[in-house]
Amino acid sequence: MFTIENQVSGKIFQTDGTDSILDDALIHGLNFPYGCQKGSCGKCKATIIEGEVGYEGEIPSGITPEEVADGMALLCQCRAKSDISLVVAELDSVADIEVRTLPCKVEKIKRLNHDVIQVFLKIPGSESLQYLAGQYIDLIHPDFDPRAFSIANAPTNTSLIELHVRLVEGGKFTHFVFNELEEKSLLRIEGPKGDFFFREDSKKPVILVAGGTGFGPIKAIIEHAIANKLNRQIYLYWGVRDEVDFYMDLPSQWANDYDNIHFIPVLSEPNDEWQGRTGFVHESVLNDFDDLTGYEVYACGPPKMVKSAADTFINQGMIKDNFFADAFVFAYTGNNNE
């Protein structure tokens, strides 16, 4: 095993030298920049300060012999041959990431409960979408206006994008997804979009508030924090109507497996057997934290929930700059029918 250290962020990860340095960095939750992943665009270029890298075959076209002589390397193509200390500017802002339109194939569709479906989209070839945990994409189908859905998996470069889609009453596109969309269908995506993403430079404890499928991007954030071995305290509040609306068991598993992750499920319309928290999800946060000054808050889900959280948390000390949110507003604005 070799140790790779990015001198810019101080982050460290291990590689056995089988996969490219970029692949291993992404799997360990480091947002190293990349583009083509074929060795031609040069976006994954880094300076090797110490240690040795090797390429399989010729030096790729995305780097010049002079750059190689100066100690630079294309991380998507090279493998570690020793411990390495390198310099690369990790992405920490959406401005660093290009919004792209890409074709994708519906790889898998899985019904998670009565009104949520999990859709996996695969980007063909060796392309993959670079994004920050928490961001969303627009799904593009020729028969509909684009519809926004958050990416529910952490940004490793598996080229698979996971979405959690809730069926909307009277909703044209979500009815199409539930009743007509088939595996192997072709769609397009545009993204990544939005400024709802996990701020990694902070050391503050984190409160995550999810309403319904607002859990999707929150899942991406937690998976990313786990991959990154971040040990900030994480309090996840997931609010749904009734117990059947919890469409995944992952939060309980995380809370069992990691001391720093705490899960508080909340029901707004509980059945008689429910022993846990009840009411609106933001109210549980207010009950548990008298003073929100020292916390970073991420809220995602129905617009009403996000607004209630924003309005009331401020009164309990939350600093505005420490509040990040994505409200799942509908594309329908009153003047389209698609």
Ligand SMILES: Cc1cc2nc3c(=O)[nH]c(=O)nc-3n(C[C@H](O)[C@H](O)[C@H](O)COP(=O)(O)OP(=O)(O)OC[C@H]3O[C@@H](n4cnc5c(N)ncnc54)[C@H](O)[C@@H]3O)c2cc1C
């Ligand atoms: C940033 C962002 C991220 C999102 N992420 C997710 C996610 O991860 N998961 C998820 O489930 N959702 C997510 N959403 C919400 C999702 O985009 C919507 O649920 C989806 O666009 C609904 O599409 P639809 O075609 O089914 O509904 P629409 O057909 O657009 O209908 C929406 C609502 O408007 C009403 N309506 C539509 N047309 C008319 C009309 N002509 N007259 C009167 N009423 C009408 C419908 O009855 C319905 O109540 C997100 C939204 C945003 C903005």
Ligand code: FES
């Ligand atoms: S990502 Fe394009 S050269 Fe490495």
